[in-house]
Amino acid sequence: xxxxxxxxxxxxxxxxxxxxxxxxxxxxxxxxxxxxxxxxxxxxxxxxxxxxxxxxxxxxxxxxxxxxxxxxxxxxxxxxxxxxxxxxxxxxxxxxxxxxxxxxxxxxxxxxxxxxxxxxxxxxxxxxxxxxxxxxxxxxxxxxxxxxxxxxxxxxxxxxxxxxxxxxxxxxxxxxxxxxxxxxxxxxxxxxxxxxxxxxxxxxxxxxxxxxxxxxxxxx
Numbered sequence: 103x104x105x106x107x108x109x110x111x112x113x114x115x116x117x118x119x120x121x122x123x124x125x126x127x128x129x130x131x132x133x134x135x136x137x138x139x140x141x142x143x144x145x146x147x148x149x150x151x152x153x154x155x156x157x158x159x160x161x162x163x164x165x166x167x168x169x170x171x172x173x174x175x176x177x178x179x180x181x182x183x184x185x186x187x188x189x190x191x192x193x194x195x196x197x198x199x200x201x202x203x204x205x206x207x208x209x210x211x212x213x214x215x216x217x218x219x220x221x222x223x224x225x226x227x228x229x230x231x232x233x234x235x236x237x238x239x240x241x242x243x244x245x246x247x248x249x250x251x252x253x254x255x256x257x258x259x260x261x262x263x264x265x266x267x268x269x270x271x272x273x274x275x276x277x278x279x280x281x282x283x284x285x286x287x288x289x290x291x292x293x294x295x296x297x298x299x300x301x302x303x304x305x306x307x308x309x310x311x312x313x314x315x316x317x318x319x320x321x322x
Contacts, residue, residue: 105296108134109316110168110277114150115301125162128304131312135168137299140183145174145197146246153179153186160187170218170279172245173197177204184211192216192239195227205234220245221253225262232270238263242290243280249302252281257293264294287319
């Protein structure tokens with residue numbers, strides 16, 4: 103049974119000069135999660151923020167902090183992001199030599215664990231961790247930059263993972279990130295996604311527009 107579509111605005115598209123206010127605004131506008139993209143300039147080309155910033159902004163919302171780590175090696179940073187206030191910590195399978203053990207580490211710290219699949223990562227990577235993950239993130243662009251175009255071939259991957267989740271009987275979020283707008287949001291949800299990460303599509307127009315943007319992404 104399809105759950106309500108939840109929206110996770112990516113703060114990567116927020117005004118960083120007033121980041122706390124931006125988070126307060128998207129919280130009030132109806133965001134379900136606060137999505138935090140962490141990039142290291144190594145695993146992906148861009149560099150964004152570290153655990154100190156996550157800790158600094160944590161007090162601006164009680165919503166779920168959904169922290170996507172695009173860093174490698176990732177294991178040595180898990181505890182710092184957990185301590186900073188992350189609720190869900192998502193890693194890439196390619197960012198650690200033993201991602202099963204990394205998922206165990208995240209859960210041992212009392213956090214929900216996510217695994218992210220880049221466009222070229224096969225769904226088979228999930229086969230032996232479906233009993234451990236709380237979130238599966240399908241990247242519908244190559245990780246590392248905002249504002250990219252949605253890769254349509256990822257819809258079939260979303261469909262396959264939806265079948266895997268349903269077969270598992272577990273409560274696992276199926277999240278999609280990259281090129282999400284009103285049109286691609288509909289496509290992703292139809293394929294089985296139930297959490298949409300949206301940066302530009304959420305933050306366009308300024309705070310007075312955030313509620314409308316989130317409502318439109320949710321489908322009205």
